[in-house]
Amino acid sequence: MRWARFDRDGSPSYAVVEGDTLIPVRGSPFDVWERTGERLALADIKLLVPVVPPTFYAAGMNYAGHVRAVAAKIGQPPNLPERADIGYRANNALIAQGERIVIPADATDMVQYEGELVVVIGRRCKNLTRDNALSAVLGYTVGNDVSERNWQKSDRTMWRSKNTDTFKPMGPWIETDVKLEDLVTRIRLNGEQLIEFPTNSMIFGVVDFLVTMTKCLTLYPGDVIWMGTEGATANIGHGDRIEIEIGGIGTLSNPVVRAQP
Secondary structure (H helix, E strand, O other): OEEEEEEEOOEEEEEEEEOOEEEEEEEOOOOOEEEOOOOEEHHHOOEOOOOOOOOEEEEOOOOHHHHHHHHHHHOOOOOOOOOOOEEEOOHHHEEOOOOOEEEOOOOOOOEEOOEEEEEEEOOOEOOOOOOOHHHHEEEEEEEEOOEEHHHHHHOOOOHHHHHOOOOEEEEEEEEOOOOHHHOEEEEEEOOEEEEEEEOOOOOOOHHHHHHHHHOOOOEOOOOEEEOOOOOOOOEOOOOOEEEEEEOOOEEEEEEEEEOOO
């Protein structure tokens, strides 16, 4: 099942996506819900981010190729993570499918994409085990962890390199029927495919993170966990369009503009 969140007369509402049709519901996928009799054309609807998370988590350096690519850029030996460490991002940076990524006027040219699988939590959970961890997942969506690399080097907390407004596109919807081992991520810039990789080829997988995280903290319905990216990333700039496709989930597409001084 695909869950979309859309703008209904200025207010957010959930709907089930079936092909090119949107079926609004009463309630939400995180609670009791029922279908209405409405049928809307998906092409005519303004999609919103599929969830505004209570807490926005992000895994860093979770693919071996990405670790090696970053190490090569800075002239250091690769240092693969030894455990499933988690960090945080900010909701102010979230934008939806089709919305503009706005590069600040004072940013350098080193603004880059990161195509990521996003885990959406469906129930309150603590102390998950490897056997029941995936039962806490509602579904998955697509994220683009836009990053200003020079700011990332200079700011100790990465507060602006990762969390500048519009730097976290997410969408277009939540897909609940997913087999992680079947997923493939493809990243395209202006229609040209730059990278393709098995989405589930992570150093630490979804289950690893859920088990590790819930030993110490409680996850709540709507929390999201961004799972990292693979390979070397390239610069994006004014006039570009970046697409992150995860087969079986959907394609997240956003234009890029640079703000004027």
